[in-house]
Amino acid sequence: MNRRIIGFAEQVLFALNFFVLFLLLFESKVEVPVWLQSFGRMHPLFLHFPIVFLLLAMGMEFFRFKTANSTNEFYGIFLNNLLLLGALTAGLTVVMGLFLSHEEGYTGTVLQWHKWSGIGIFFVASLIFWGRNQTWYRAPVARAGALVSVLLLIGAGHYGATLTHGENFLFEPITSRSAKEAVPLEQAVVFDHVIKPILEQKCVSCHNPEKLKGELALTDPASILKGGKSGRLFIAGLPDSSLLMKRIHLPPAEKKHMPPLGKTQLTDEEVTLLALWVKGRADFKKKLVDLPPQDSLRRIASVHFVPAEPTEPEYEFAAADEETVQKLTNDYRTILPLAKESPALAVNLYNKATYSPDKLQELDDIRRQIVSLNLSKLPVRDADLRNVAKFENLEKLNLNFTEITGGGLKELTSLEKLESLSLSGTKIRYQDLQPLLGSFKNLETVSLWNTGISDADIGRLRKQFKEVAFISGFRGEDSEPIRLNPPQVKNASTIFTETLQLQLKHPIRGVQIRYTTDGTEPDSLKSPVFTAGTVLDKSTSIRAKAFKDGWFGSSEAVFDFFKSTHKPDSVTVLLPLNRVHQADGPYTFFDRKLGTFNANSPAWANNWAGVRNNDLALLSEFRKPVSVASVALRVMVEPETGIFPPQLVEIWGGSTRENLKLLGTVKPAMPKEKSAPVLKAVECRIKPQPVSFMKIVARPVEKLPDWHPGKGKRALLLVDEVFIN
């Protein structure tokens, strides 16, 4: 049975050889019927059988003449049958492949290589099968035959894979990425680095100067512009009317669709990029970053490029010993690496009190690594610069506000790498610096603000040393005069019991403060100058201005000082305060803390007690009777927000709580429309008399005037302090 099957298979193999020869000879005349096309398309599936069978068989054939193998009966039979099976499946695969090659889209050198290596496998395998038992077939022949077969298998497999997956499928992830990484985003040229790679991958295998399919080459700008058999490839700016895009957009089944069916197709992104390139007038020179940032082409293509990393400064010297750096670091001397993996160090020294020249000398072990040194505001002297000059790789040196003069600067000329030198605030002079500047090799910036060098001399330096940037700066005497800020009060409180020594101050030295107490505006000539001896003995409104030569006088500052002689021993609030305007309850009125405008500040909520729907009524008690002549309430008036003075204030007094008499009333003036917000004291004068109990009643405005947006509503009354004198 077995023998019969094998014999039949051998005959089929013989027939297959002739069939394949026939197909090859009459290739151009063969028409493949439709039903056989499916058979042909099984080629990519079936080809795996001969590969496996033949690889195994050829391996065994290679070692067949080893004594152990040649005497093994099973080895011989198994190998013979395996070879037969391999050759048979190879033959079938070849037939399928030949049928498939008749379909549309299979042309080109790769196909030829694939075809002939495949056919080679079949014939070589058949020959080995028939010749392997002849006398001339010895070990060398067997080995050579096996080797040739394996090489052919690899070749056919490779070319076949290239046909289906495209050129360089295997190594593309490695080669293409490294190529893309090599071009940073900033340097990427739209054509060279975006469009050309697409053409090279998908088009150039057919459209190159050697093959010239359709008389078109897509290898260089000139050929691309020239076009092919069907004319110019594109009309710049009009992708939809361009031949290139038309061919790409044809249905894949169309004969003229590009790339042809069976070849690797363009991805959607590639099609879009090509269209956008043509739309952008098919420019060959433009860089990607020259396109506007919102440009679609730029946005799509940019993803594939990595922006260039900023070039790191490179240093030739080796890194300092870490332990040394740690040892030299202390609270007043920081030594920081410039960056990760950089040998360069930046050194900063701080604190005048702890500085001494040996703080620089100690850095000798890391003198090569220091590239930046900050000594600003330290008592560094000229002699110390000799130590600085040892830091041979120093690039940046900050000597602002040090005690150096021109003398030591010469030492620094040996610093060949020095780029930036800050000398602001030093005593350096033109005649010190000018002769030395030529000896600095690499100097780029020198800051000279606030030194002994005038602006005119800096101008001269700029002309002489064009490669150096000289930084001058702001000089007060050259600028327009500006207005002084108003004087300030230094007294801890503006409320006093008996007398108060007036203390006014101004933050700027040498300012003269002039003031008035009569409500007139102070002027720079006639008004009295503030001196420390001014004493107030009654509530006073001080108006003050600051003056200084070279400045405009300040605006007027008004300070209200209040005398508050009697502080009650206890205070009771008789009617409720507003829920949101409680301030400090009864303590609010005699705590000597005044409120301010600006409802957002804490001082507002803490100091203003308010009522709206009932009177403000306070009962104050004095254990010893006091003589009262005036009661004043400090109120806020902010008409816009409905904060008004009281419409009526009543003062009641007497010797007992139960027996109070009305001592006086006052009806304050109401604000006019659009009047500015103001803080003022509403005073009620009474006939001087002793009282033990006093009731103060203030009634909020019950109807806002007609001009007010909230007309007819009740106004808010805010009081922060009460003064009893």
Next chain:
Amino acid sequence: MAAHTPPPYKGGGRGVVLTMMEKEILEHGYNFNRRRFLSRLSLGLGSAALGSLLIPDLFKGGGSEDEAFTPGIPHFAPKAKRVIYLFQNGAPSQQELFDYKPKLRELLGKELPPSVRGNQRLTGMTANQSSFPLVGSFVDFKQYGQSGAWVSDLMPYTSKIVDDLCIIRSMYTEAINHDPALTFLQTGSQQGNRPSMGAWLSYGLGNENKNLPNFTVLLSRGIGNGQGVYSKLWSNGFLDSVHQGVQFSKGEDPVLYLRDPEGMDRHERRAMLDNLAKLNEMAYEEFGDPEIMAKVKQYEMAYRMQTAVPEVLDLSKEPDDVVKLYGPDCLVPGTYAANCLLARKLSENGVRFVQLYHQGWDQHGNLPFEIAKQAKDVDQASAALVTDLKQRGLLDETLVIWGGEFGRTSYTQGKLTKDNYGRDHHPRCFTIWMAGGGIKPGIVYGETDELGYNIARNPVHVHDFQATVLHQLGLNHEQLTFKHLGRRYRLTDVSGKVVRDILA
């Protein structure tokens, strides 16, 4: 009970109420994870405390190989070493300051086309407005400098230094209200609890001057409508507490509790600190809580600050020239001008990140009056700061940033009258400027549409801006990470691209 016998378990399953003691012991266990155990074992307490003074997070997670970042050392050579961020809190209106829109004047009172607004989310303050009338700037603009940048007449001093500035008119953000927007700009997240930009930089770069905090905060307010700033904005988040921003206040004691109590001298203070440190080390031995060591470091820093701070904060020795440069208010503590001058002094002394907030830019109404005052408050001192850094040769290594948390609408909020109007919040575009620190000077980047409503060219997202700032300081924003609760966090969350077009 013996010292090491665990306390009896009370209750069972979920909802167990832990006593304080049990909680301590539980946390103690958490604090001794493998990594910390190893680093403690190998380095010992003393050296850890000493070595990490320079680079506070040196030993945190140093053992793991996938750590892309060594705290305290930049990834690449930095252009800028320090940042001064002049935060204009409340969102200054770009239409009145830097983004010149003549078309808005032409279209005064005309309705904003719905197509321009699109599906824009509006705040509760204008969402119910029946119309959105456009309004142009009440103040004129002129072109200045070589760059020809347009600047409004409200900024006479800033207009003189435009050739040192990079004005970005195409910033945009995701938040529409102050607090989330501010938090987003500062921490990269709207919700808070993340480290602030200054804390990240402190973590990333380490101290330059170990006698001053690495991250300081200065507050001031103008008379305009203000919005709050909270200490969460200068939080260290999950980073070591040493990276927290230190607020300098305007009073007698700029740094609270820094002064020695009455009757205590330096030697006593030193002895007290040494003894306290011993006690703290004992506590650390027992509980292993890293916050204990952070505290020891803070005490040491405070001790050194006692001499360093008064020296830095002393404005009395500033020459008249400097006073004229910043304006006379610079000697009045608590003003924006004083804070700018202080910022320069702190920065000059090696403080990595000086954060200013100037409140009062929230002009929903009464805009012409309020913005004029606000601009006057900040204009001279902001420009002075840039000039002052420049004349000291420090501008190239100091990055100055000026700007708010978002922009303001091109339409008016509330009633539009002849000389008064307001503007609502507008996250779609706003203007900031940067100077120094390796940023291209004398350029105007980005563009908004004719109505100043949408960005027309080169948008810069908040995370792009943050990535750019970090980049200038030598930090890769994708690698400046900190592992917390099982994931790595960054300032830029999961996005952000360095805006390379504005780098010098």
